[in-house]
Amino acid sequence: MLSRRLTTILPDLTFEEALEITKIHSIAGTLPANAPLITTRPFRAPHHTVSATSLVGGGRIPKPGEISLAHFGVLFLDELPEFNKYTLEVLRGPLEDREVTISRTNATNTYPANFMFIASMNPCPCGYYGVEGKNCTCTSQSIQKYMGKISGPLLDRIDICTEVSPVEYKKLNSDIEIETSATIKERVNKARKIQNIRYRENKIFSNSELTPKLIEKYCKLDEPSKLILENAFKKLNLSARAYGRILKVARTIADLDESKNISQKHIAEAIQYRSIDKKYWGN
Numbered sequence: 001m002l003s004r005r006l007t008t009i010l011p012d013l014t015f016e017e018a019l020e021i022t023k024i025h026s027i028a029g030t031l032p033a034n035a036p037l038i039t040t041r042p043f044r045a046p047h048h049t050v051s052a053t054s055l056v057g058g059g060r061i062p063k064p065g066e067i068s069l070a071h072f073g074v075l076f077l078d079e080l081p082e083f084n085k086y087t088l089e090v091l092r093g094p095l096e097d098r099e100v101t102i103s104r105t106n107a108t109n110t111y112p113a114n115f116m117f118i119a120s121m122n123p124c125p126c127g128y129y130g131v132e133g134k135n136c137t138c139t140s141q142s143i144q145k146y147m148g149k150i151s152g153p154l155l156d157r158i159d160i161c162t163e164v165s166p167v168e169y170k171k172l173n174s175d176i177e178i179e180t181s182a183t184i185k186e187r188v189n190k191a192r193k194i195q196n197i198r199y200r201e202n203k204i205f206s207n208s209e210l211t212p213k214l215i216e217k218y219c220k221l222d223e224p225s226k227l228i229l230e231n232a233f234k235k236l237n238l239s240a241r242a243y244g245r246i247l248k249v250a251r252t253i254a255d256l257d258e259s260k261n262i263s264q265k266h267i268a269e270a271i272q273y274r275s276i277d278k279k280y281w282g283n
Contacts, residue, residue: 002164003076003118007041008181010074010116011192017072020112024071028064042073044115048082052090062102062109067094070115080119081149088154091117095157098209117158121150123280131166147280155281159208159245160273191255207251212244219247225267232271246270 013021021038025031031038046055046066057065067075077083094100098114124143128134138146155161195206202214210218221229233243247262250270254262 006074007043009184010041011189024064024068042070044070045076052087056090056100058102064111067113068111071112075115075117077119080121081146156241159249161276194255207248215244215247219251225264
């Protein structure tokens with residue numbers, strides 16, 4: 001439910017983004033007859049039986065796959081460990097390069113694949129491992145095998161990992177007013193505008209596109225923040241890739257907070273989104 005509603009709070013599509021999305025769907029033959037221009041961010045949720053070719057693209061006559069059809073939108077993989085392990089591993093390149101190249105004997109095609117990757121999974125096969133008030137019936141071996149389907153390199157390319165606890169009935173039936181998607185989107189658009197202004201000379205549009213050199217320039221930390229990140233790096237055994245992703249997430253949190261600089265609370269929150277790695281995978 002959360003994943004399907006994510007597109008409603010993402011930044012508004014620019015005309016250039018809408019054109020790119022429309023071109024991809026036109027090539028793939030998925031452009032709706034009554035929509036000559038796609039004006040909403042795509043949401044793709046392929047079934048766990050999807051093949052690697054269908055996911056990244058290809059075929060006898062090469063066509064864009066799900067990752068390209070999700071360009072500038074969301075690719076959602078529900079029950080991640082149920083997907084074929086090889087199929088998941090082919091995501092590693094596109095998640096890093098934001099494009100996919102398909103080579104055939106007579107041609108080589110490169111399709112854009114700048115998508116937001118969202119995945120969900122249970123903590124174990126029965127779904128109750130670590131859930132308060134529930135009894136897990138899985139053996140330690142079955143849990144290890146289940147979690148082991150997600151490789152460290154793939155996990156390393158995911159910016160935020162967080163647990164979602166079961167919702168209590170009283171919260172579902174509560175009369176308390178909650179924040180609407182429209183209100184959240186206003187904040188997101190404001191943060192994206194800040195990033196557009198900051199990066200106008202670098203020809204990028206968001207924090208997710210920062211290169212290591214640009215991270216060094218735009219994600220500067222004060223001494224207390226550096227110490228927090230250093231301690232987390234050692235304690236959580238983080239990789240260089242995870243280090244850069246934490247800084248980009250912290251920069252985004254600061255932008256949403258309308259803060260010019262990354263403070264201790266921003267870096268601490270970004271680190272918190274990586275702590276689940278060690279709990280379930282020991283990374």
